[in-house]
Amino acid sequence: MKQFLLPLLLVWAFVVRAQEPLCIVNGTRCADIGSIPPERIERVEQLPADEETIARYGPEAAHGVLLVTLHHDRDAVFPEGSFRDYVAARTEWNDRQPAARVVVRYRITPEGRTVADRVLESTDGRLRRRVLKAMEQAPAWQPATCNGLPVESGGVLHIELPEGKTLPHETELILR
Incomplete structure (x- = not known):
């Protein structure tokens, strides 16, 4: 069989x-x-x-x-490796500060500039400002291409600092 x-x-x-x-x-x-x-x-x-x-x-x-x-033939390429790691390394946030998270939707222009479109989540305004500043100062990307021409693309950046420290759980009250 x-x-x-x-x-x-x-x-x-x-x-x-x-x-x-x-x-x-x-x-x-x-x-x-x-x-x-x-x-x-x-x-x-x-x-x-x-x-x-x-x-x-x-x-x-x-x-x-x-x-x-x-949308495009080739994805955008960040010259420094991981965009998330680049921004996290250039955002001052030490272990004495509380755990915080920022999530940002961004665009990469055909010229390779990073533009923050919308902050989707921010648990601390100080971290948000620092992340946005690090994004603005980032080197130019090799933009995505479509039919050999540079085109706009985008992504979502998740930053949670300090590394290894977890955010406290939100307390939820359920009334019955």
Whole structure:
């Protein structure tokens, strides 16, 4: 019985894989779109498995086509390694100060500048000001590109200082 199980599983895996639609990402055929972070995807269009689609994309399109368009071809690159580590290292906040957190949504301009868009969370105003100052003073990024041209991109920065010190839990009162 066991000797027939492996070939049967291999045939089943081939059939399941063969029934998946052809995936095309930014004009290039792609074997696996599961590794693309969702925030990089701008649009997904599904084409049916009809004569027109098969004529255009070949027999691989017999189960349809997924056309995936990404916001950019190449992500922005921070020259100092991790942007989070860079900002945390340049934010003065010692072990005697209380644990605090700042979460900021930021943009990276086509020129490579970091612009704080919105403070999403801040448990201490002093830390918020220091983090924003460190972000302003950061060196320029290599901007993201789309079709070889620099484009705007963005991210979310989470800073919790001092390192290793946890924030106190909020107390919640439930009345019944």
